[in-house]
Amino acid sequence: IGVSYTRVRSRGSLIKSTNGHSNGIVPWLKTMDSSVAAVNQGGKRKGAACVYLETWHADIEDFLELRDNTGDEARRAHNLNLANWVPDLFMKRVEADQEWSLFDPRVVPEFTDLFGEAFEQAYLQAEAQGKANRTISARKLYARMMRTLAETGNGWMTFKDKCNRASNQTLRPGNVIHLSNLCTEILEVTSNDETAVCNLGSINLGNHFDEHNEFDFEKLAETVRLAVRQLDRVIDLNFYPIETARRANLRWRPVGLGCMGLQDVFFRKRLPFDSAEARALSKKIAEAIYFHALETSCELAQERGKHPSFNDTRAAGGELQFDAWNVVPEDTARWDALRARIKEHG
Known part of the structure; x- marks a missing residue:
């Protein structure tokens, strides 16, 4: 299966109902990691899942460390596959050697349902309004993504804008592709009412x-x-x-x-x-x-x-x-x- 975690608030995000702060995506992915390890198909094939995360998510660096063989095992998820859901704007910033802003999805919930020019406009506006958690060198983040891919075979690159522009299903506003599946061979729209199946x-x-x-x-x-x-x-x-x-x-x-x-x-x-x-x-x-x-x-x-x-x-x-x-x-x-x-x- 494929699952997008882009909507899950980032670490440190304010939880207004309790006045506490979120632990981010990693604890939830640890839970999913255990579930994947526990499931198998008749004892013949182990469970498998791929988690997608957009590159602007403030937990992106923690996400890229999930399959590392060193570091804190409490923040590792060795049974999950990882995929980056990359907007064109990020690659433009990499090419131009510019800074890249990271956001809490609670603050910019609209990002997830936008692609192409609409996403770029919303992203630039959010930057101008100071909504970003922090900034990072786009090239340093890209280098970390490539290192993860080279060392673990995970964190593969899927390009959000091209996937949406080339899809047969995204003609109408509101029909948006948020992720692919485990093997990235299908691209279908998803929503609260529809779980993509092929x-x-x-x-x-x-x-x-x-x-x-x-x-x-x-x-x-x-x-x-x-x-x-x-x-x-x-x-x-x-x-x-x-x-x-x-x-x-x-x-x-x-x-x-x-x-x-x-x-x-x-x-x-x-x-x-x-x-x-x-x-x-x-x-x-x-x-x-x-x-x-x-x-x-x-x-x-x-x-x-x-x-x-x-x-x-x-x-x-x-x-x-x-x-x-x-x-x-x-x-x-x-x-x-x-x-x-x-x-x-x-």
Whole structure:
């Protein structure tokens, strides 16, 4: 699972009801760390969770020390995975070698639900109003983040603004992505009413060769179509332990279709991994998977109707994922035709 702790007040934050002060995020993460260690899947797979924290949170340095192998064990959480949820403004400050302000989320609760220009304006205004707990060199903080990543393999970098700008779900105000999951392969909006869930499948590319040892794109298309329909059925047949997860899944109907075995494809074709031919084949395979997945999803919409939140997506206006990255697909004519179908049918 993935959990964002950005809303949790920082250490030293005033608790008005008791006139006391908060101990910050670490004690709560210690509790979660113990829970993750206690849970396993039938004795075969231990529990796993990833905690996300935005870079402006005043406890960011304590957060980055959670997986250290030295120091006070009472402030360590060795069973948790860590991820930084990084706004573009922080990277701008790193590049310019400027100071970075750290805030208590109790003082700036609006930060968590903002991204892009809106976040930058709110951040700069809060700085000007003197709301920051303290400042730190952006480069020193970035160096600490890189050290944590190098020494522990944790504290991976996820970029808040790009994640939100490129998401199909964030067209409407209020639809905000606050985190990813344990493996960072999905990005979905979350709120008090919705817990993001994704239905995942994977295609074994090594099983898609014809009798002439050529990659079989027709077979790949068949596999993708079957997988998308199967994953769509999972949404309706699944067991949901909490209502917010069921509500989010039925509202957005998200599916994630990945692949494995790309190295097997290169081995069979005797292609060096870094060759131009390997890159071209990889791109062609990825484009085929995306095209046939969208095509099948559009067919499902024609058969069963648009999913409930389709009009809140970027796809409803004809914007597809590669548009967010300024990538031009190989066969633009077929993509233009599919784009028009999606706008019409969902």
